[in-house]
Amino acid sequence: MASSGAPPFSSALVLPCLFAIAMAALQSAVVLADAADTVADDRPLSGSQRPLVSNRGRFALGFFQPENSQHWYLGIWYNQISKHTAVWVANRGYPISNPDTSQLTISTDGNMVLFDHSRTAIWSTNISKIASSSTVGVILDSGNLVLADASNTSIVLWQSFDHFGNTWLPGGKLGRNKLAGMSTRLVAWKARNDPALGVFSLELDPNGTSQYLLEWNSTQQYWTSGNWTGRIFTGVPEMTPTGSYPNSMYTFDYVVSGEKGSESYFVYALKDDSVLTRFVLGETGQIQFLTWMDGANDWMLFWSQPKVQCDVYSLCGPFSVCTENALTSCSCLRGFSEQNVGEWLQGDHTSGCRRNVELQCSRNGSAMGRTDGFYTMANVRLPSNAESMVATGTDQCEQACLRNCSCTAYSYNGSCSLWHGDLINLQDVSVIGSQDSTVLIRLAASELSGHELKHTKKLITIAIVATSVVLLMIAVLVVILRRRILKETTRVEGSLISFTYHDLKSVAKNFSEKLGGGAFGSVFRGSLPDTTMVAVKKLEGFRQGEKQFRAEVSTIGNIQHVNLIRLLGFCSEKSRRLLVYEYMPNGSLDKHLFGCNQHVLSWNARYQIALGIARGLHYLHENCRDCIIHCDIKPENILLDDSFVPRVADFGLAKLMGRDISRVLTTARGTVGYIAPEWIAGTAVTAKADVFSYGMTLLEIVSGRRNVEQRGDGAVDLLPLRAASMLGGGGGGRELIGAVVDGRLDGDADMDEVERACRVACWCIQDDEDARPAMATVVQVLEGLVEIGDSPVPRSLQLLADQSNYLQFYSDLLPSNEASLGLGR
Template sequence: MAISGAPLCSSALVLLPCLFVIAMAALQSGVVVLADAADTVAADRPLSGRQRPLVSNRGKFALGFFQPENSEHWYLGTWYNQISKHTPVWVANRGSPISNPDTSQLTIATNGNMVLLDNSRTAIWSTNISNFTSNSTVGVILDSGNLVLADASNTSIILWQSFDHFGDTWLPGGKLGRNKLTGVSTRLVAWKARNDPVPGVFSLELDPNGTSQYLLQWNSTLQYWTSGNWTGRIFTGVPEMTPTGSYPNSLYTFDYVNGENESYFVYDLKDDSVLTRFVLGEMGQIQFLTWMNGANDWMLFWSQPKAQCDVYSLCGPFSVCTENAMASCSCLRGFGEQNVGEWLQGDHNSGCRRNVELQCSSNGSVVGRSTDRFHTMANVRLPSDAESVVAAGFDQCEEACLSNCSCTAYSYNGSCSLWYRDLINLQDVSVIGSQGSSAVLIRLAASELSGQKQKHTKKLITFSVLATGAVLLMMAVLVVILRRRMVKATTRVEGSLISFTYRDLKSVTKNFSEKLGGGAFGSVFEGSLPDATMVAVKKLEGFRQGEKQFRSEVSTIGNIQHVNLIRLLGFCSEKTRRLLVYEYMPNGSLDKHLFGSNQHVLSWNTRYKIALGIARGLDYLHEKCRDCIIHCDIKPENILLDGSFAPKVADFGLAKLMGRDFSRVLTTSRGTVGYIAPEWIAGTAVTAKADVFSYGMTLLEIVSGRRNVQEQGGAAVDGLLPLLAASTLGGGGGGRDELVSAVVDGRVGVNADMGEVERACRVACWCIQDDEKARPAMATVVQVLEGLVEIGVPPVPRSLQILADLANQSNNLQFFSDLPSK
């Protein structure tokens, strides 16, 4: 997919700021024209901190001295000149900061090199070129952001360029690759901290072994992420950054060159007004960013690794990483920050150190083994570099660790794992609720978990229990009584789930007499609580889970709250009966409004808001919950509408509740045909991209007001709306007018926003690609529908092409015979 920034001056709200930016750009442009060589540094025209920065020919980039936020140091570098947010893209003196820029200068030395001199006139940075072929040289900042050392008489002759010496940023036009003759790579190296350009421990480079994949490395030695090999269109591990350079209207091209002397990747933009950059952040993630004028900030298109805590040694040794809204680092119990100042600046590489050293003698024997203790840390993803030992149980595993001075932790889960010396990559997963969580026992000195402390703690606990036992008992009895009364009265406590009895729900639903609908998971009935609150009660069918697991899963679903997700109010679990109680949606399910003959016709504006709301709900399930929740059955029947026609995704999380039998339920249930992703049928592993496929099919139905595939006698015939939309977008139609007439619901077509129609159809056709790696993430879908990014023209999926051939053979539909292939 290709992306671009939102249009400049995209709304009246930003018109005045835009005009101001344009005026300032014009003023700067005027200065460039009037001032002689304002983009050039020469021996007789040095650049110091007292002067204005040099500005490239068309004003896009600046070269000068700058000071990172909250830093006392100064650096020479290049940055974007025409945006409001100071964004350095290259720094010359990363490891040699300047204290006083007014007495420092960038100039051309007598040997022709470009040099940076500090206040003592010592060269702290140089282009360091020998054997010059030119008698006179100059430094020039180009509109690409490339700083070059060139022949003064002909600046097209470049002797050195910053694009051969990247910092943390890769700009369009720069080659990121490897010289096969010298073995030297052009790498991205992250800043040490957000305000410190000193080279950090994270780097990105083309595989030195000769493959076409990029590697993220820690300390230039340990690989923790790979892009996967280049297929000619995409990196196998990063399908969301598909360049679509071969498709019409793409905004950038991405090429891999594997020559005799070098191999490299390069990307270029077709629209110079778009600002994009690849950045290796100080937290070890590679990010693709686009400048959004409307938001006045950089918009993140994608980042890898997706989970920040998957970056190797992000928090340093003896520290734990917690993945929440943002990754955070904290020291383990019994440890403190190795370098507090660095931690305050966001640099956790040094990690943590013991408050009290272990009691081991210098010869390696263990002194007072019985005094050492272990602190249990539950719900964690275990550290790296474990060593397995033979142990019959927990006690033997602990003994194996205690018997070695270098052992710092152990874990036992049927097998014994020991860690020696530093603990790296320990992750707290209690917040995200990972299924693969374990417990690790951290070894601490005796004084950290002393017997005195333990005895004192036991006394306090005993005293507390005796002092409050009667009170707690009374409170427990009171809670039980209130709970029973609450259930009988079916009064809901805000922020919690009600445990209903089956008898209660029979009464609430008038013995399940008013059916609202049904689906793969069971039937839904209308109900009314004693306080007149309307509810929808779902009777789950074909359920296999035990009560404990059911309550655990229901509790997880009940804690999920989003404006576009249906809210779970309560549940019932009695013997084999499992029921869920949801908030009531007065406007029912989406399918009745799209396909029903007697329903109110949804306007285009309402449809577009519904499509965007569904996407936001799915994005929340996929990316922002503790665990990724795959819905597995997205279709109009499972989209409910509240009183103002705002959409709410229903039945989310039920696929997990149903367990292994769900695949059988889904593929045999009526109404799901036409929404199942190809991987369901192929029997391969199902990911969140299966929901993306179903969403694409649903989006096309929202646009058209008719089913994608009609059914007669159990067979799919006619319709083929996805093929019609894809072929029209791909060149089989006559542009937007043809798209509207061919795809959009005739009841709203004349009032539809043509730009939104094309945007919706494009993203829908990307969503239904056969290869799940080519489908966008729901976060990208949201950005496209919001108009924050543009999306290229999708190819026609091969499966639709085959379906067209079958239709052509059976019905002699000549229309399908000339469709473009993928």
């Protein structure tokens, strides 16, 4: 064989060469693997490259484009789900036009920096004096982007978990470090396709309390979590086992650490890391808890606050109206157009609306503004920032607004309210079947119809004549019909009649037909001149002055809900205080549950009554301007209309009676069995006291008998204890739970609903008020929207099960002359 001229290789040299080549390839592969989740000075990331992916593939870091957007951003998103979901964005306010020529890299000072196409730094970790000579950026499986020492990546110099966007992931600390002067908070996107900083934020209270606040523009608070109790936040009852959180999936804690409690934060973690979950502050101002569902191929909402979208402050901006459950929640008022059409098309309504035609008053400086007028908008919930004005009627209220160039709207509902400047937080409640107040929006004359303009122009010129005519008519009517009709002959819808005592004696036939009585007074049947049946309540032991009484009654009179008794009028003369309510033909609930009525309430009727009571209490606790605590929930205070729809009665008496109510309640027959433990302990009473009373009442609705009964052998039978034992520690099943149901129903009851009602009741009567659900949660459970687990057996019930303990308990609670109350209701 001819020689090639090259020296032959021996087999001894071949194996070492192959080994060296293999090792080099392996080292190269390791470097490439390390680079898959890492950015370094020699391995930058640009839009032309694949995104960096965390070690187990859960998260990706790269350039992305929001849906329907022309801009590009550097961000982090979930890598293993079909729906692109960004959890963090670096350049929120500085979008990129060309990602291919933009670059994320490590700068010469060790910081991680994002350069645009012109090599301008548009984002940086911005750490001063980095000690390490070499740093890298790494995307972790937690979704956290860290800047770390290249030789030891456990040394973290900066992390995205300290700089949240709109998303809070498990493991992230949402709170404040006083020593470092640093806080973490969520800030919503400006719009669905614009991650720029929005106006809504969530942060730990800067004043040092343990509550979290949702705020608009960092100035206006519109929701709070309530303070941390050691187990839950008081304003988030869903955190208890009765709530809507998927509790088996995660753990959570509020931590205070460091010198003198310098660091405070809330943190949560998943028990199963295969589950994807996140808290998000949406661009519409609601904080939402979401979990990815593979079956639905989408994010599912488990919890949100505020529950009512329109409760978000200035969601729709000035001169716009918010409509709950509408396809488009925000719309401009008549005479106004979108301030920024582009933002509205993207779903950002916070800029609000502007006038189509400027007001005449503001153009010529005239204080009278005679060519301005008003558009009437009915069934709205009014903004809270009103100025009260003394006025005797609608016309006088309207003139007061016209005389001030800054006045933009007014409302008259027995009292005059004026709004100046931007009109914010107006809500249309007509679509949810609610009837609230009427507001009149000030517009330029050209924006009004001929009828509206004519009405406004005539106001000033005919005011004196009209007033004189009205006064003359009233005088004639009073003289002719003085003994037959009321002091005020007509009542504007939604306002209260101010009766004289003489009028009510006539209406109630000299108080001859007594319907019932209680701790606050007696109730009598009556009839107005138009034959409308009413119930007249004479308040006893009342000490408020007339001015304060009228103010409180006016507030209560404006509260309307299908499950709350409606107040029609009142009387306040000298020491006499009377209230006039709508008449309920089917009387109080206790007569149907415990009386000798031949008609037995069906299970469906009972369940709807229980649900209606819960909705009424939820409205009092959360939907009134100020939380109203009833303080005396029991079947005697639940009235039924002709269709057996429940109406919570006497809900305003707690507000009217003030602090004296505790003395009244503890000496009232038929009330003691419903009082929450905190009443007896003398601690501050919250809305959870009503929850306890509701739980006791709910068990009586299910069973058709009193919660406390004395058996033939003298022992005390506590129905709540039996129900709690069946569902809680004692076990039982549906056979035992079915034994709680009223025997007069002959088993004709939906056992799913029975079990649900009993579970709700047992959670409501817990000794610890923090363990009781809010009425909003009770409504959700009874509606079948939320599932709840077993409750512990309240210790107080176990102690009271002993006859001697029970009698001693009430002997200590009541004055000696009433200690015999015991079981005698």
